[in-house]
Amino acid sequence: MGVTIHDVAARAGVSVATASRALSGQRGVRAANRDKVLAAARELDYEPNVVAASLRSRTTHTIGMVVPRIANPFFATLVESIEKRLHDGQRSLLLANSHYDPDVEQRQVRALLDRRVDALIMIPCHREHSGAALATAAARVPVLQLDLRVDGFAGSWVGVDHEAGIWQVVRHLTERGARSLVFVGAEPTDSAAQARLDGYRRAVGDGDDVLLGDFSKEWGQQAAKLLLRRGPLPDGIVCGNDTIALGVLGELAGNQVRVPDDVRVAGFDDIPYAELAQPPLTTVRQPQHHIADEALRVLGAHLSGEDRTPRGTALTPTLTIRSST
């Protein structure tokens, strides 16, 4: 069952070695022979067995990717971009979800390494606890951290400058006349939460007002309730991401608070639904396609062995101003 390279070689009247070389496009094969092999392959409808090739050549043309939550539209867009570029380069994507659990993440990394992926792209779900998994992976294959990163891990990373993003938001709100601000973010268990919080604190200076939960719409709703109960609203609410911001907007709308008249609200990420919110959400756009491009550029350099020196690349996000501010 199944046509093998032996059949192709036999039909072309050459050895399997020559057939292999011809099929993989190596030089050192006379044009006439190469054509015979390719013709034979076509006639027999030959489908190379990638598994066998992987075993001998020790490369699977497969990249592993571990993501905290596939269903998060920001990550999903990133996955889509990466997958497209891999497919264009004849590689495949083994995708795993960590569910924001470092233990699951560790198991997923192990599973991917067992499958002998050529490299690993990881969005580490925890600033500290993702370190172990990342280290074991890095000992075997090139590893790239995407978007998030692990504290003190000396490996490559590609993402955006979260601090700069928050800085832009704060400046924008200040220019619009906001005097009092609140930051509704997430506990800094991952590096983005940390960087955004740091960015906010540095931008605002003393007397900063900060509420921390997680990156969910539920937390946004809850935080908005808290703010409403607490007394007079601030002039502006800086949210740790768009999902929180959407939760905040929803809760405010339910309480007849007008945005941006009564309070201005801004998010982070520019997920597709930010634009569709009522009012459309001012947010910080992450250049996901650039991130994906850059990620595969760096990873490609690591894979080809040209340049294995760890490299951190921070792209600058851009403020997207809409009517919520």
Next chain:
Amino acid sequence: MGVTIHDVAARAGVSVATASRALSGQRGVRAANRDKVLAAARELDYEPNVVAASLRSRTTHTIGMVVPRIANPFFATLVESIEKRLHDGQRSLLLANSHYDPDVEQRQVRALLDRRVDALIMIPCHREHSGAALATAAARVPVLQLDLRVDGFAGSWVGVDHEAGIWQVVRHLTERGARSLVFVGAEPTDSAAQARLDGYRRAVGDGDDVLLGDFSKEWGQQAAKLLLRRGPLPDGIVCGNDTIALGVLGELAGNQVRVPDDVRVAGFDDIPYAELAQPPLTTVRQPQHHIADEALRVLGAHLSGEDRTPRGTALTPTLTIRSST
């Protein structure tokens, strides 16, 4: 480089055959030997080479999945559910994106087959043009269509009863007193678009009013503009999916049309952002986790060889009523 099963066998003082049997948990190995092998494996930090095992055993413990668009939150949730269940069953997921292009889809299917996936889960992007890819795949491995399906293809399918969903929406709107309805859907290139359109036409009967574009927010906005320009609004707008509905809501809000007072709007899918819309969107909830469960149940039966008879499973979606109606 790397510990092989030979090293483990040598250390345990048994043959590689016995080591292999012990490690894969087959019976026919004396307990004492099994323990020696497992101990040796642990001591040497043995990592089985899955690629070699796949070559010989002709099974990769890998499932391929082709999705029209990963970034679509509905599909992303489905992918996440499937991935979780596969991981629990020690399998991995090779993910591919077709970008709604049957040619790309075909190439992706080929790539997955080359990688010798054990089975294929496919959300076929086109009612007709996806048939060829699906057929070539089905000739080699068990195939399951998810959510969408190909006309006239006699293979298994798991999804929801789209017609019943639309039917529920129409009845709900009618009960709320809506007399005139419009359907804003997508050209029926995929089976869901087709089924939802059919469902609407059947539910409403003659004199139905239908606008067809694609499943994007942009089309929703455009359709809303069209309706506004056209004259008096209908009592209710039935949207082909939530993304369209969100586009419609956005455009209406920008034109001071009140929902649900002036016009009621309903969507389909219940993506996470449906709840966050202003007003929160009435929609048809697809039971994605049930779909994933059922999908893997059917696929599991096909894989184990117990039951290879094609099976279509239509789950019933449930209407989720929110303030947009």
Next chain:
DNA sequence: AACGGGTACGAAACCGATTACACTCCAACG
């Protein structure tokens, strides 16, 4: 004519597991 060097090619080793097959041992059975 002898030699050096590069190209083309085939035979065979190799990647690291699984598994077919043969064999031994021992308990159960007639």
Next chain:
DNA sequence: CGTTGGAGTGTAATCGGTTTCGTACCCGTT
């Protein structure tokens, strides 16, 4: 007491490619 049968084990074949290595050949130099 011989026979049967199943459990346990090892040897070697096998999966289907890639890659190493040796050889043959060709061409240009000395």
